[in-house]
Each structure stands twice: as C-alpha cells, then as structure tokens.
Amino acid sequence: MRLSHFDYYAPTTVADAISLLQSKPDAHVMAGGTDLLIKMRHAGLKLKTIISLKSISGLNTIAFDETKGLTIGATALLADVAIHPDILKYYPTVAQAARGTANVQVRNMGTVIGNLCNASPAADNAPTLLAMGAEVHIQGPSGKRTVPLDQFFKGPGMTALEPAEIVTAVHVPRLTPHSGTAYISLSARGQLDCSAVGVATMVTLKEKVCEDTRIFVGACGPTPIRVPKAETIVRGKELTDDLIDQAGVQASAEATPITDVRASADYREKMVAVLTRRVLSQARKRASE
Amino acid sequence: MKKDFSIVGKSVPRNDGKAKATGTATYTDDIKLPGMLHGKILRSPFPHARILNIDTSRAASLPGVKCVITGEDTPKIKYGNWRLFPDTQDEYPLAIDKVRFIGDEVAAVAAVDADTAEEALELIKVDYEELPGIFDIDSAIKEGAPVLHDYCPGNISVNRKIHYGDIEKAFAESDYVREDVFNVHAVSPAYLEPCAAVAQCDLDGRITLWTSTQVPYIVQCLLASTMGMRENDVRVIKPFVGGGFGGKMELRTWEFCAAFIAKKTGRPVKFTMTREEEFLAGRRRHAMKLYSKVGFKKDGTLTGKDLRIYLDGGGYNAMGPTATFLCGTFGAMLYRYPNYRFWGQHVYTNKPPASAMRGFGAPQSLFATESQMNIAAEELGIDPIELRIKNAQVTGDEIPDVATISSCGFIEALQKAAEMSGWKEKRYSPKPGQGIGIGCYSFISGGVFNWFNTQFPFSAAEVRVFDDGTAHLLTMAADIGQGCDTVLKQILAEELGLKMEDIRITSADTSTTPQADLGAWGSRLTMMNGNAVLDAAKKIKAQLFGAVSARQNLNVIHELGCKDGMVFPKSRPDRGIPFGEAVAMAQKANRGEPLVERGYYTPRDKGLVTPAFSFGAQISEVEVDKDTGVVRVKKFWTAHDCGTVINQMAVEGQLEGSIQMGLGYALSEQFVMEDGKTLNTNFLDYKMPNAMDVPPSEVAHIETYEPEGPMGAKEAGEGLAIPTAPAIADAVHHATGYRCKDLPITPEKILAGKKD
C-alpha cells in the first residue's frame, strides 16, 4: 500500500511536541516507527503529520535508583533495555521481555513505550510491567500526570491518553524482598515472533506462602488482562504445585481469547493454563532464591 | 571412473557472492531507464466473478497516468507452459470476462511514479457479477459444482495414469496391506526478491525485457506469442535474481503488461510486486489429497502400491500438469514396486494458482510414501531403516516407462545416516519427550518430457577462448541464486585446465547467449547445462590438440590434456604449451578465425522422465513440549548421493536452504484462508522459519559417479527439500505417538493426537 505524504517534525522538547500536537490534531507521535509506519503502509492509516520524539534530549534515559526504582524513557530502545545492567540485575523479566520482542533490527529501532502506546493486546512488554505494578508518566497540555499501567489500556490500539498527551516514561517500582517475576510467551515460529499468547506474573512469598501475586495474560482479550480469580486461588496460601495447577485452570477460564491468524481460541485457552502454571512456578523459584 | 579434479569437488566461492554481500548486485527493481513509467496491477477482490464492465476513464485522466489497459486492449491470446498440449493453456495476461481467484489480474496502470499508479487503481471501476466459489478439492469435483473454465466442466483439467504389473493381484498376495489418506497443504516459495520486470521497446518495435525469472527462454517465447510478435523480436534478460524455487518459471502478467505498455507508450515500464501481492496472489506449492495403499510380504518386501492423488490447482493450470505427472512418477521412485498404479487429477479451485515449487510434486508424494514406510515398519515390527534397505532401489534397477537408474547410493546413504545420528540408540532407548525419525528421497536431474515443445536442444553453451589464456562462457542457463554460474564455470575450468578467474560468464540473455535453455527448474542445470558446457569444451580441446600436435610433430597415438593453464601430451607433460599460445596457434591454423565452439545437450534414450536420479536419507531429532505441543528440532543428519559433488559449499548451501524450507513446510508455514482470501500476507504472520530457527545439521556426501552427468554429477537442488517433513513427522510420532497425516504438524494437532 502507498505511504501517504506527510509532514515530519522532530521537536527538541516535550513542550514543543505537545504544542505541535495541539496545533495539528491529526498528528501522531512516533518513537521507533516500527508499528506506526507499518500501519501507514499496510493498514491504510493515512497521516498528514508525524512528530518524532527521537530528537528530544534525555527522553531515551534509562534510570535506576535503589529506592525509587526504574524509569524507562519514551525513546529508550528495546535493544538498550534488553542489555541494561541494572535492568538485567533487578528486573530480569523486563529485560527478557524486551529481548524477546521482534528481531535485532526492530529492537534497534523500536521502544518499550512504543510497544505500550501501540496498545496491542499481544504487546510483549506489557504483561511483565503490568504484573510489576508499573505506571506511566504522561505529559500534556494540562500538565503532568501518572497513570497505573493497569488503567492505561482501553482496547486494541486504545489508551488512556487524552488528545495531545505524550507518555514520557514508564516507571517500575523495585521488587519487594522475596519476590520473583516471570513471563513466557508462545508463538508459531521459534522464539522471536509476535506472541500468540503470553502470561506474566509477580509473586511475593513469605516462607512458602504466597503473600501477593499479580497475573496478567497477553493476546487473550482486547487488552492484556488481569486474572484476579486465579490470583485469589493462590494469594495467602502455601504455593503448592497443586494450587498452581488450579490457578492455571482458573486463568484459562478468565481469559477471553479469539481465533485469528496466529492461533485458535481453543489453543490459546489451553495455553493460558500451561503458561500460568509455568510462570507461577518460575516466579516462586526466583522469589525463594 | 572417478577422476582427479583440480577445481571440481572443491568449495569454490560463488560467482555472485561478493556482489550480493556488498549490495552491488543489480536486481530487476534496481534498473532505472530514462523516462521510465511505473506500473501497478488491479486485482480481483472476488474469488469467482464475471466481469460485466470496466470503466478506466477516471484512472486514465488522473494527472501522471500514461496508460491504463484491461484484457480488452490486449490481443487476447492464451498462454501456458505446456505448449505441446494447447488445451492446457488456460490463462490470459489480464482477465477476459471472468476472474477466478482473489488477486486475479484485471487491469494495469502505468504512471510517472508508483504512487500515482496506485492511486489510479482506486479510480478504476469494475462491475462484477459474483459467482459461487469453490475452495477445496472435494467441493470442486462434486456433481453440479460451479465451473471455473467453460472448457472444463468437471473442474478436473489434467488426468494422469500410470499402471504396471497387476496391483490387485499384488494386494491379494500381500501379507500386510496399508491404506492411508494424507493431506498436504500449500506453501509459498517466499523467494526474497518479489517478482519484477522492466520492458523497453525500440523504434523498430522490438522488446527488451529484464525480468526476475527462472526461464528466460520460455518467457521470450510466450511473451512473443501473447503479444502477437515473432520470438526473436523479443529479448529477455535475466539480471540478478533473488530466488525462484519454481515460483518464477512461467510468463507472468506483469511481464506482459510491461512489454505491452512499453510498446504502446514508447516509454520503458517497470512493475515490481509487493510482498503482500506475492502472498495474496503468487504461485504456491500444490496442496494435495493423497490416497495411498501399499502391500508388503511378512518379511517386509514391497508388493505394490496404488496411489490416487488430487492436486488443488487453484484458478489456472500454471505448472500443475507437470506436478500431476511428476507426483505419480515420484510415487514409484526410491523403492522397488513390482506393481504400481497411479491416478492423478489436477483440480481447479478459486484460489491462487499452485505451480512448480522446489520438489515439484515430490515433497507431497514422498511425504505419503515415507510416512507409510514408517507406519508399515512399526506394524511389521521391522526397523524403518532395515525396511528401506530391503526395498531400496539400486544401480541398474529399471523403473518401467521411466528409466534405468544408472547410479544409486541410497543404501549407503541409509547406512551412513543411521551411523551418524546414533539411530539405534536414540530410536530404541528414547529420552522422554524426545524422538528421532527418518525421511528419504529420490529426485530427478532434469526432465526429459518436452512439454514446451521446443525445437532447440534442451541446453546449450558457447565457449570462446583467447590467446591471453582466458575464456568466455555464454549460456542461457539462469542463475537464480542456486549457483549454476559458478558450477558451470567450474566445469569449464576443470575441462580446459584454467582457473576460475580466467573465465568470464555471460548468461541468460536470449539474444546473445546460444539458443536455447529450458530454464532453472527440475534440478536440470548442472546435468543438462553442465553437459552442454562439457560438449563445447571438448570441441575446443579437439581444435587445440590438433594445433599443438601439429606444432610438436606428435605421433598420432598421443592423447593430449589441459591442466594448470597448459596444453600437453599426457605422456610427455614436459612438452606442454601455455593455453593462450595453443589458442593463437589454432587460430593461425584457421585463417585467424576466433576459436569458438558450441555445445549442446538433450537427453536421448533416457526414457521420458529424467536422465539420472539423486538419492538421500535424512534423520531428525526433536523435542516436543508435551504441554504446549511445541516442537523443537534439535538436529538433522543427512547422507545424500548427488553423484560427483561439483562444489562442496554450494551443495551444503542447498542442504541448508532445503532444511529451512522443509522445516517451514513441516511445522509452521501455511496460508490462513477464508473463502478464498489469504489472510496472512506478510512475513509476520506467514511463519517462514528464520536463521535462528534452523537447527544444526551434519552431512555426508555419498559420492557415486553418474555416467550421464557432467563429470559424474547429478542433482542436489530439490531432492534435499523432500525428506525433512516426513523425518520430522516420524520423530514427532516417536516422541508423542501422534502420527501426522495432514501437514503442517501444529502444536494443536500434537496436543489433540498425542498418546501419553
């Protein structure tokens, strides 16, 4: 399909980007463009204006603070997140999800925030960040605000962003002691592929008891979804294999997958149980290490 | 018969390697000519519809648009590769009256740039009357099914039967008879270079066409006939081509449209397909439904086979007739079937036409053969490799009506593959979740049956030699990435005793390279063009030897040789003369005429199928995740017989590429289709394995010497693409108890079919 002709802006401050967005209501912001340009070329998205965020200095910062946790800037590349030493050390699952997104070329262009703002239900970076209780920093015409990531996704391609708002960063709190995370996704081709289904969890243990958990399922609903009843099954109880199995079955019941070119609803549903089981036991292991 | 070779048999880097690796290789889409227009094709949105009216006026008046054509503007001449049987030629360059699949070509626009051409497509108004569509074999052959082509009321366009021995008697006398139905799916050749063509018309009305094709000669002839021109007023040039795998072996719409519009406008025209067009409407490997019945004696001796195949042909014949013939031929290869019956039928459906694709009917036919061999082995309680060895074809075997096998290393390949892989240990003491399986193949080294009805030799080569010690090889053979330019140069260098860098090659230009060559398909080039090159080289040598013998006053009993840039009497190597000097002498002896010779090859007295057969065995080891059904192939071991290996690296490259394709065919590639529409038209959702998915592999070349082949060589291009799917299927069965009879082997099928 034809790429429509568009104007291209590369503002150097967030404020400039926001006022450009205000003056050009049909404009889209672009980070790596690995979703946006493909939609323009292949999905009929006709844009008159693109506002690139890549010239805004400091927006690609990845910052880690012992107490405040991790902040990933809007233009930080998937490739950089995947190998950042602090992320590898303190947020291994966040790094793993970034490393498991797409391929080398796309990771060298694309961003974690772009992956979130694109709001695909299958976005590989969403489930882990959701499970870890991340929040997004938003800046817009009426100032700054912070939105928990689990309130950010509104539907396929839809987010809580208001007109002319930009996500400037995602913030991930530090894992509490005795906590572990895990993310597993499945796709039809090897490991490096768009996921047909994915599950992430964070588990906090007290001795053998699961003090808290958050479980999120990707590609099985209009947004990545939380499976609260599955969480209830394990929360506050000793995290046995048997209980983990039950949680898997429950997660599968809570997921609402559809059949599409990547997998059938039936297979996805079954896999939610398998993956939930696997991430819970992985996270349990990590939490007790 | 083996010879000591200097260049043949070595790992010689490819001719085109540097150009491709550095990005300087010029593909068709890289060609830019002054004043060139850009073309786009309007495609049918319906799987089956009558065209009532086409209004191109708005498109034609869009600024920048220079030409809009529909079928009505063209000479309306049908084409198809099977010229020998004009009934099979069922395609027009642009639809006349009817469209038969989503993506069928309806109109073409040429404009000053591609964007304008594309915009113009949206302004063409086509009134269609939708017709009921048929999307699978069973509905297509039902009584009263909608008819795609008026000439073919039952939708079966090709019938092929083979019968020898007495099959019913054979089954009656068998101890064990096995009957299965297999369904194999369509896949895309997925060559990395989408099709493209650039045409230019000179002031005399002659056409030059640069096109991404495997068959310059066929395109030349068919373009001429559809344009109503003389063949030699059309010149086809093949630039660098990024793969074909069978998908580029016919005249195609854009080639016609580029030429037609160039002639009409006087301006050069380029068409380049997008990946989406390729997936939506491009050629595919045939989906097939195979009913196979085999009989055995208790001891494992094969008694016969009855094979019934329906090919899902899509909207047009394309290369379907050949696939129909060949899947029957392949059904009787590899093992000794004293009794054999085959009936193949090619069926029209409202889907993109299937055509040639690497293996040309063999991956499908032999998937059934090999799966049934494995099933039978299990049920007879015989090791699958033993069962194969018991029934394996050997040198000297005759396949009725096909040929006598003049070289065969199948048994050695089976033994070697078993040994390399640790078959016994892994097959009989498997680890949980792991499995090992086997698949084998035999393939043709070029085809004999002259469906194109050419009056030329099947292949030709011209060799020019010069007094500076260099040579120039001209051939119409099409290097499409498989490496024949390199292999042909090696053969020439070997024969003339020159170095690779002494030889210039000009290939695949129908007006300057010797006529003709049927193209790059059926694994024919090393065999057929290699023989033509050898023939020319031998004639050159005869001339050189005459001149050198005269100059050296040699006794007539002396035989001469060429090696290391010298021409010398074999028994007196010290009396050699440098190659260039010998050339000068020969020229002087012949009134200064340049030393040029032509060589040809056409298989004769070799039956109707092929002059030579390759063989091989492949073993794969897999690990299956019992909860997710995901298969990971851990390793492949391949032992194969391609006769003399001309270029180690090239053969290994063919093997790696074959494994990648076979892996996709077995596990992940498929078209997701809904009512004739292909839904996964990009590489994100068409799951072709990438480099990281390809497991390690080990190879053993079982070298035989094929008397019909150049320096003993036969094919290594397509056969290797066959064994991977059955080998994986067998390994998955070994690991899970699930026996796949309908490809691909998806996790869902494994979960549904596994036995814990």
Ligand SMILES: Cc1cc2nc3c(=O)[nH]c(=O)nc-3n(C[C@H](O)[C@H](O)[C@H](O)COP(=O)(O)OP(=O)(O)OC[C@H]3O[C@@H](n4cnc5c(N)ncnc54)[C@H](O)[C@@H]3O)c2cc1C
């Ligand atoms: C070959 C290929 C493979 C892929 N594989 C995967 C995969 O395995 N897993 C996966 O999850 N994804 C995959 N993707 C999708 C894509 O690469 C990722 O979603 C990537 O992270 C997007 O980042 P980007 O910076 O390129 O986003 P962009 O394309 O720049 O933006 C995406 C969307 O978010 C908006 N946006 C971007 N930044 C902001 C911001 N700061 N504020 C507000 N809105 C913003 C844009 O307007 C746009 O709508 C793949 C894509 C390709 C082409």
